[in-house]
Amino acid sequence: MPLTGHCLCKAVTYSVDVDAPFATGYDHCDDCQRQTGSTYSLVAIVPRDKLTINGPIKKWTGKADSGNNVDRLFCSECGSPIAHEPAGNRAISVLKAGTLDSEIKKLLKPDTEIWTASKLPFCQENLPKSFKFMPE
Template sequence: MPISGHCLCKAVTYSVNIEQPLATAYDHCDDCQRQSGSTYSLVAIVPKDLLELNGPTKTYTSNGSSGQPVHRVFCGECGSPIAHDPEAAPPIIALKAGTFDTEIKKTLKPDTEIWTASKLPFCSEHLAKPFEHMPQ
């Protein structure tokens, strides 16, 4: 079954023809904290060429830690963050896993933490694969 999801207002929908994400991670970077308004962003890494995205999206672009642009895709209607698309890693895109369809979200098994250098001190989760910055 493909991965599918949508924004809060359902104007933006997507599907990815893959059974499971390549990785599911807590992204502790400061940008994800700000974009999500929370302590981290739960992201699911998928092949970009398998993503079918529909609806009125907007993009905010800023440089990531690599010095290359990161395109943050969000719904143009309700503002829900949908994905971040780093130019430093062209074959993948990081979907905001909170936008997955409910039954799919329930099956996720996060095992990776990225940007633990920015992890807030009160976050007590410790996943199996921590990375101080981005994995290479």
Template sequence: MPLTGHCLCKAVTYTVKGTEEPLLTAYDHCDDCQRQSGSTYSLVAVVLKDKLEVNGPVKKWKGTADSGNAVWRWFCEECGSPIAHDPDAAPEIIALKGGSLSTEIKKTLKPDTEIWTKSKLPFCQEHLAKPFEGMPQ
């Protein structure tokens, strides 16, 4: 089954043709991904860009990486959900936002890499002592 996903409102959908697993699944700790995700890191699934087919109202915002190269942040024009980031420095790949993958696919992801750990927040160094299955009552 190919990798598929969508934004929160489902106006944007995508399929990665001929691919059942990402090339790499990583926790991205860069400051820009923290801000785009609204969290402490962004889970990304890296795939070949020429295999990605996207449908729907995607907006692209141009950011600048530490290298000075552009990084294009893709998001849904309707609901604002992040879809991917597309680095000019590596034109053959694109990093899909892990949370945008189809639910059953997300459940099978196995992050194998951490990138931009120099920006990793200090409290992310260890597991939290009080995990909750859902919202605490």
């Protein structure tokens, strides 16, 4: 069964032709905090070549700490973040997992957190796999 999801206004929909993400976790980097307006971004890493996005997407390109570009995809109608795609790893897309369909996101089992160097001090969750920065 593919992974499916949509933005807040449902103008953008997507599907990923896989049964499950490669990994699911929390991204505590400052950029993700700002993009989501929250303490971290719940992310699901999927193969980029299996992701199909339909609808009015806008893209904003920023820089990762590595110096590589990161494209951030969002709905041009409601502004919901959909994914980010690092130029440093063109094999993956990093879905904003809160946009997955409800029955799918309820089954997620986050086990990894990255960029804990930027983790806000009041965030008390601790996942089994924890990385101070981006894992190599």
